[in-house]
Amino acid sequence: MFGMGSPKKPSSCANAVVTGAGSGIGRAFALEIANRGGAVLCSDINLAAAEETAGQITASGGQARACQCDVSDLGQVEALAKAADEHLPGDVDLVINNAGVGIGGLPIGETAIEDWHWTLGINLWGVIHGCHVFAPRLRKLGRGGLVNVASTASFSAAPLMGPYNVTKAGALALTETLAAELAGSGVAVTALCPTLVKTNINANGRIVGDSSKLFDRLMNRFGMSAERVVNDALNALDRGDLYVMPQFDARLIWRAKRLIPRTYALGTGLINRFGASRLN
Incomplete structure (x- = not known):
């Protein structure tokens, strides 16, 4: 079963909500959950x-329905929960807060404030909204699992990624807090912290300049x-793991x-400058 901490319900009966399910990691989550026998609301x-x-x-x-949702809007996430009640065959017991965007390439002070607000709205407020709406439901249910998709950026603090780093660090802190609050409740909480994953995050994000070119090379x-x-x-x-890297x-x-x-901070800065110089 999906780390639900309780033998009451087999994974074949999992009812999952996945945000950002239209591509990349979100689509992979939806497909794999369905492959394991779950029903999925793809948002x-x-x-x-x-x-x-x-x-x-x-x-x-498999069993799946689609729903439009802008996770930066609390009202839409609340509507997503209602859609799950309507379309899934039982109580939601697996939530994947995955929706996110990429941004980078400019230092703090040069990144537009509008880009900060855009990134915070999706990457951090989206996860906050998902936890705010679904964590009480899982707590009341007494079983289930919740995965927040963070990133290695949540602790790596690489240069020229200020907004992204901040949002992912917040998502990680939120996950750790929620895990403590739900300890012993039968609900498992996991933070997913990968590095490079082959998705369209660069093409659909706001990664500019040399950082975009370097990102593509490293991704490939x-x-x-x-x-x-x-x-x-x-x-x-x-397994009930809090972190997965x-x-x-x-x-x-x-x-x-x-x-x-x-030493880590110094080395990261030097590596970033060396990588950028190699592209010029």
Whole structure:
């Protein structure tokens, strides 16, 4: 079962809500949950993309419905919960707060405030809204699982990624807090913290200049498939793990940041400047 901390309900009966399910990690979550026997409400700000994901599931014999949702709007997330009550065959017992956007390439002070607000609205407020709406339901249910998709950026603090780093750090702190609040409740909580995952986050985000080119090069060379990341995340939720870092570099950064914080910050800055110079 999906790390639900209770043998009361098999995974085949899981009723899942996945945000940002129209592509990338969100689509991979929806497909894998359905593959494991769950019913999925696929939500995305792009309804056509969510419908495509749901169509793939139903074409394979699974249960899925699509719903449009802008996670930065609390009212729409509340409406998403009502849609789940209407369309899923039982209580929601698995929530994947995945919807997110990418941004980078400019230092703090040069990144437009409008871009800060855009990123905070989706990457942080979207996760806050998802937890605000669904955590009380899971607590009352006494079983279930919740995955917040953070990033290694939540603790790596790489240069030229200020808004992204801040939102993901907030999402990680929220996940840790929620895990403590739900301890012993039968609800498992997991933070997914990958590094490079092969998605369209660069194409659909606001990553500019040399950072965009460097991101693409690193993604093509080192990016992990969304399917593998999702499989690791659901297995970690199964085990009741709070953190899942699918790649070795994520785990290395996690340790370096704690053991040698000053050296880590200096090294990260130098690596960033060297990488940018190689592109020019």
